[in-house]
Amino acid sequence: MSYGPCLVLERVNLEVEQGAFCTIVGASGCGKSTFLRLLLSQETPTRGTIELNGTALPPEPTPDRGIVFQRYSVFPHLCVEDNLIIVSEFEASRWTGRLFGAERKAAREAVRDTLDRIGLTAARHRYPAQLSGGMQQRLAIAQALLKKPDILLLDEPFGALDPGIRADMHELLLGLWEELSMTVFMVTHDINEAFKLGTRMLVFDKLRHDPHAPEAFGATVTYDLPLTSDRANDQESTRPSLDELLPSRPNP
Numbered sequence: 477m478s479y480g481p482c483l484v485l486e487r488v489n490l491e492v493e494q495g496a497f498c499t500i501v502g503a504s505g506c507g508k509s510t511f512l513r514l515l516l517s518q519e520t521p522t523r524g525t526i527e528l529n530g531t532a533l534p535p536e537p538t539p540d541r542g543i544v545f546q547r548y549s550v551f552p553h554l555c556v557e558d559n560l561i562i563v564s565e566f567e568a569s570r571w572t573g574r575l576f577g578a579e580r581k582a583a584r585e586a587v588r589d590t591l592d593r594i595g596l597t598a599a600r601h602r603y604p605a606q607l608s609g610g611m612q613q614r615l616a617i618a619q620a621l622l623k624k625p626d627i628l629l630l631d632e633p634f635g636a637l638d639p640g641i642r643a644d645m646h647e648l649l650l651g652l653w654e655e656l657s658m659t660v661f662m663v664t665h666d667i668n669e670a671f672k673l674g675t676r677m678l679v680f681d682k683l684r685h686d687p688h689a690p691e692a693f694g695a696t697v698t699y700d701l702p703l704t705s706d707r708a709n710d711q712e713s714t715r716p717s718l719d720e721l722l723p724s725r726p727n728p
């Protein structure tokens with residue numbers, strides 16, 4: 477994948493099984509978000525192909541792939557419930573942006589169900605500015621879940637949250653992943669988060685360098701680690717550090 481003369485990702489060759497929880501780590505700027513945008517069809521690979529269930533990815537984002545960003549992408553002028561209703565109306569009726577009759581009723585039920593699942597029912601009439609960071613991020617996740625995605629893409633979703641809230645969000649996300657049987661790709665800068673949540677960890681790094689042409693080579697997947705599902709007994713002390721996994725990263 478290149479942007480003009482700048483090669484960002486190269487030789488990425490992966491097969492990911494349905495239901496996997498892939499965590500993605502790598503040095504800043506190495507192309508992790510670009511990888512997610514490729515999976516979402518927000519970018520098209522300059523070379524190579526991406527297939528979903530044996531068929532080329534649709535050229536545009538589709539409801540079966542949802543994304544959550546680090547910065548809360550919610551509408552500030554709408555309350556929690558309306559933030560979800562507007563998403564479901566837009567998805568269901570791209571032309572008019574409105575739903576009527578039975579469709580509208582079904583959409584409202586789906587919204588209520590999602591609010592319940594994500595633990596925001598009591599806050600449904602509040603505006604985003606009246607919510608904590610964790611609650612705003614729950615709302616962003618709820619927006620992505622409304623489309624009932626088979627694939628959930630998360631770009632550092634908990635990076636801006638306090639550690640205590642992050643632990644709650646981990647439980648929430650793992651519960652949703654199990655309940656909804658989604659395939660998850662989650663970028664994180666937190667190696668412990670990557671080990672804790674993933675069933676598989678992908679490490680992106682740039683190994684090939686040409687000092688005369690710094691943009692000539694891109695990052696690739698340098699480690700593809702299957703992770704234990706025995707999360708409760710996972711030992712933090714035996715895990716490799718990010719520095720060990722990213723030999724090319726300059727020491728701070």
Ligand SMILES: Nc1ncnc2c1ncn2[C@@H]1O[C@H](COP(=O)(O)OP(=O)(O)OP(=O)(O)O)[C@@H](O)[C@H]1O
Pocket residue numbers: 479484502503504505506507508509510511
């Ligand atoms: N639309 C674009 N046009 C040109 N270059 C881009 C574009 N998007 C990203 N890049 C470049 O591609 C490279 C990879 O960016 P990307 O955001 O994917 O990295 P990242 O690993 O997610 O970074 P970070 O960890 O800092 O969020 C960077 O050098 C960036 O400047």
